[in-house]
Amino acid sequence: MNELVEGEDFYYNENGYVVLTAKYHLQKGRCCGNGCKHCPYAYINVPEPKRSELCKTVLTDSK
16 A cells, blocks of 8 residues: 555544545555444444444444
8 A cells, every 4th residue: 555645535623633544545545443433344344342332333424
């Protein structure tokens, strides 16, 4: 994978942590299983019960 570009592949959140974008994850090609905020793969590799909690959060945030 190429060098990451701030604003396209990642950004820093209000706490200073790096947050990877959906674009980055799509280029990577799979869910890493860590429960990333912008996971475009519906958290498929995240173990339960964390996966269910993340899916609930996504549904709540989209309303």
